[in-house]
Amino acid sequence: MSNALAIEPVSPHLLRSLREHVHERLRRAIVAGTFREGERLNERQLADMLGVSTTPVKDAIRMLESEGLVRTEARRGVFVEFSARQALEMALGRAALESVMTHIAANRISQAEIAEMSRLIDEMAHATEHGDLEDLVNLNEAYHGMIHRISGCGYLERRLDGQRMYDHAQRIALLGEPSERARGFEEHRGIFEALRAHEPARAEQRMRSHIVRSAKSHVRQVFGADAEGLDYDE
Known part of the structure; x- marks a missing residue:
């Protein structure tokens, strides 16, 4: 292939999934203190804030829970754990x-x-x-x-x-x-x-x-x- 026809590689950040982007945004917000310890996170409100459906938000919350930044309580919801x-x-x-x-x-x-x-x-x-x-x-x-x-x-x-x-x-x-x-x-x-x-x-x-x-x-x-x-x- 001619050098003149070479194509620049896709930037790595564009290859990341929507779930990963949502996860990073929420994680950074929690660590930065935007959401405080004990605060309840509403998945629908988060989805609206981020301009996405609730599916990547739910996925991101599961990842945040595995990192110890949030906790899920049955019939009560998701709460910030970071202190x-x-x-x-x-x-x-x-x-x-x-x-x-x-x-x-x-x-x-x-x-x-x-x-x-x-x-x-x-x-x-x-x-x-x-x-x-x-x-x-x-x-x-x-x-x-x-x-x-x-x-x-x-x-x-x-x-x-x-x-x-x-x-x-x-x-x-x-x-x-x-x-x-x-x-x-x-x-x-x-x-x-x-x-x-x-x-x-x-x-x-x-x-x-x-x-x-x-x-x-x-x-x-x-x-x-x-x-x-x-x-x-x-």
Whole structure:
């Protein structure tokens, strides 16, 4: 086939099913605090809001229930399960796993990977300065993904898969705030400095502190007064 007749591939997001799109929208709304803990979700109203039939909404709710974000009560309906305590507990789980991965990555990181991560830090600095939210979120996820890859801890990374939706929603919310963007970048740079120096204990501690500190900020941002009294040591 001639190059002139080549066709661009279909964008991956267009290949996703309607159910997946509805699931993502509802999941993001719950994690962002649009629907509060204990609130009843009306399938017909959700379908009208989203401009779809109730079928993909029902499918999405089943998926949300498997993720622990909603619960279904016989003859009563569907209720939001996500709370400030659950959000913080999820972050503590992530901090435990990812800090260990960072410890291992500090022992394994090569000079080529240090150079690659240094370039990523430069891109993050530029995006932080210019406030490009989409770039910041993508670079943030690339940064953490690179540490996962360097650690080689496939098993631990799979354990993190179940809460990626929360991590993504948290990043969108937090990185929209200029002060959080700046603080988050400095923490990422500090973690990188420990990785580059092959200091596993310092890298582990900095990653844990970064994740827990960010989670506390997000919980206060989303849940407000409901987050009072929830305090875990870093």
